Amino acid sequence: xxxxxxxxxxxxxxxxxxxxxxxxxxxxxxxxxxxxxxxxxxxxxxxxxxxxxxxxxxxxxx
Numbered sequence: 001x002x003x004x005x006x007x008x009x010x011x012x013x014x015x016x017x018x019x020x021x022x023x024x025x026x027x028x029x030x031x032x033x034x035x036x037x038x039x040x041x042x043x044x045x046x047x048x049x050x051x052x053x054x055x056x057x058x059x060x061x062x
Contacts, residue, residue, distance in 0.1 A: 005051040013044035 020036030029035055 002055075005048070005055070009044050009047045009051070012047055013040045016040040016043045 017036050017040035020039045021032050024032030024035045
């Protein structure tokens, strides 16, 4: 996969981690960093899977 896709995925995951941390701290969660990390990781995986499938589909087309 291209480096551009990894950078997009990491940027979205980082922003999600920051916003998730703020949200979980605001709602007074017992472990806001772990919750934000789980959400950011899941979103990272979804984006990587989506971009990988998109690139794979584009390579199949003539």
